[in-house]
Amino acid sequence: MLDIKTIKKQFPIFQNQPDLVYLDSTATSLKPASMINKLTEYYEQYSANVFRGIYPISEKATLEFEETRNIVAKFINANKPEEIVFTRNTTESLNLLAYSLGRKIVASGDEIVTTIMEHHSNFVPWQVLASEVGAAFKVIDINEEGYLNLYNENIKYQISNIKSITNNKFKNLKLENVITKKTKILTLTYVSNVLGTINPIKEIISEAKKINPKIIVIVDAAQAIPHIKIDVQDLGADFVVFSSHKMLGPTGVGVLWGKEKLLKEMYPFMYGGEMIDEVYIDRSTFKESPHKFEAGTPAIGEVIAFKEAIKFLNSIGMDRVKEHEKKLTNYAIKIFKKEFEGKIKIYGPTNVEDRCGIITFTFDKFHPHDVAQILADTDICVRAGHHCAMPLHTRLNIPASVRASFYIYNDEKDVEKLVEGLKKVKKILS
Numbered sequence: 001m002l003d004i005k006t007i008k009k010q011f012p013i014f015q016n017q018p019d020l021v022y023l024d025s026t027a028t029s030l031k032p033a034s035m036i037n038k039l040t041e042y043y044e045q046y047s048a049n050v051f052r053g054i055y056p057i058s059e060k061a062t063l064e065f066e067e068t069r070n071i072v073a074k075f076i077n078a079n080k081p082e083e084i085v086f087t088r089n090t091t092e093s094l095n096l097l098a099y100s101l102g103r104k105i106v107a108s109g110d111e112i113v114t115t116i117m118e119h120h121s122n123f124v125p126w127q128v129l130a131s132e133v134g135a136a137f138k139v140i141d142i143n144e145e146g147y148l149n150l151y152n153e154n155i156k157y158q159i160s161n162i163k164s165i166t167n168n169k170f171k172n173l174k175l176e177n178v179i180t181k182k183t184k185i186l187t188l189t190y191v192s193n194v195l196g197t198i199n200p201i202k203e204i205i206s207e208a209k210k211i212n213p214k215i216i217v218i219v220d221a222a223q224a225i226p227h228i229k230i231d232v233q234d235l236g237a238d239f240v241v242f243s244s245h246k247m248l249g250p251t252g253v254g255v256l257w258g259k260e261k262l263l264k265e266m267y268p269f270m271y272g273g274e275m276i277d278e279v280y281i282d283r284s285t286f287k288e289s290p291h292k293f294e295a296g297t298p299a300i301g302e303v304i305a306f307k308e309a310i311k312f313l314n315s316i317g318m319d320r321v322k323e324h325e326k327k328l329t330n331y332a333i334k335i336f337k338k339e340f341e342g343k344i345k346i347y348g349p350t351n352v353e354d355r356c357g358i359i360t361f362t363f364d365k366f367h368p369h370d371v372a373q374i375l376a377d378t379d380i381c382v383r384a385g386h387h388c389a390m391p392l393h394t395r396l397n398i399p400a401s402v403r404a405s406f407y408i409y410n411d412e413k414d415v416e417k418l419v420e421g422l423k424k425v426k427k428i429l430s
């Protein structure tokens with residue numbers, strides 16, 4: 001059991017906004033004082049550039065910066081800190097891969113495979129790459145329960161041709177219907193930012209690599225890493241990407257973890273300062289990774305402060321984070337059913353073991369934006385829209401939805417306030 005009262009005290013926003021019911025951590029999480037203080041410490045005490053200066057405050061900044069790389073590497077059990085590349089966010093990590101890796105290995109006639117439940121950041125860069133080089137862009141469908149449709153003999157890629165299946169056990173994957181020898185890249189999310197579905201990533205990767213040992217598998221862990229323990233070596237992926245700001249860290253920092261050998265073989269993404277080794281009039285040479293991918297001055301203070309977010313999560317324990325969210329999700333689903341039976345449709349798996357603390361729903365015939373607006377009037381923060389997952393909303397046959405998401409500072413009272421807010425919505429809009 002998490003002690004939410006004690007946790008909340010460590011998030012200064014609740015002192016400034018005591019009535020805040022923050023249910024939008026899927027968009028970005030709130031920030032603990034320890035992380036904010038570290039950011040201030042950098043700007044107040046050693047706000048020099050990294051790698052360049054030989055004077056003490058620059059050396060201190062460099063040391064702190066590289067310590068975060070070590071802590072991130074340990075947090076996800078990377079082989080070495082050199083496998084951690086700092087980017088601006090998940091979106092940039094994925095674009096980096098589409099440019100530096102995708103444009104090197106994908107050619108006309110090849111295939112890129114992704115899923116219908118992706119955030120646009122893991123959809124559009126690959127769609128554009130496929131169309132540029134003339135590769136096939138295959139999209140794995142979901143079934144009616146919000147699981148990836150990986151178990152059907154006749155997996156269809158066409159959105160108009162959907163088969164519903166009931167087997168949601170992570171057995172008997174039928175990936176041979178999707179992955180072929182021509183598939184160069186399989187890129188998919190660990191947790192859906194709309195359905196909350198936790199995909200059986202380890203099993204999918206293992207199956208995909210059995211069918212095509214040369215396939216590169218990229219995991220978008222933006223919604224997974226804040227909530228569940230990730231061990232990149234155990235997963236067996238080639239690349240895993242995520243953002244600091246969704247896991248209590250500052251904005252402006254993303255992570256790209258990749259296998260050292262693959263990072264070495266990849267082209268740089270951006271060229272300029274920091275990433276070069278030597279520059280002549282007719283040619284340049286580049287540093288080894290990760291620095292080869294970190295052109296220009298990075299978000300120094302933010303990278304430095306990011307480690308405090310990881311320390312905070314470690315102090316709670318990722319297993320307890322997951323357990324807490326499961327409990328809240330269970331409670332919310334039950335109370336929604338009791339209070340609004342037949343009026344609220346919740347998307348995603350009904351089994352809370354298979355989902356994270358994300359509840360996306362539609363409420364009667366009410367427009368999601370109206371629902372969110374009325375809730376906002378009483379300080380309840382939820383999201384309305386397509387949540388950067390338009391193909392998924394098209395598949396679900398809805399233009400938009402309302403999303404409430406839970407994290408370590410939410411408790412049952414927040415769920416109850418949401419329910420009270422929804423009763424008010426009903427009263428106003430009926």
Ligand SMILES: Cc1ncc(COP(=O)(O)O)c(C=O)c1O
Pocket residue numbers: 026027089090091092119121122189191192193220222223243
């Ligand atoms: C699953 C998933 N992938 C990628 C992203 C993009 O993250 P960022 O905006 O930090 O680049 C998000 C953001 O919500 C997400 O939920």
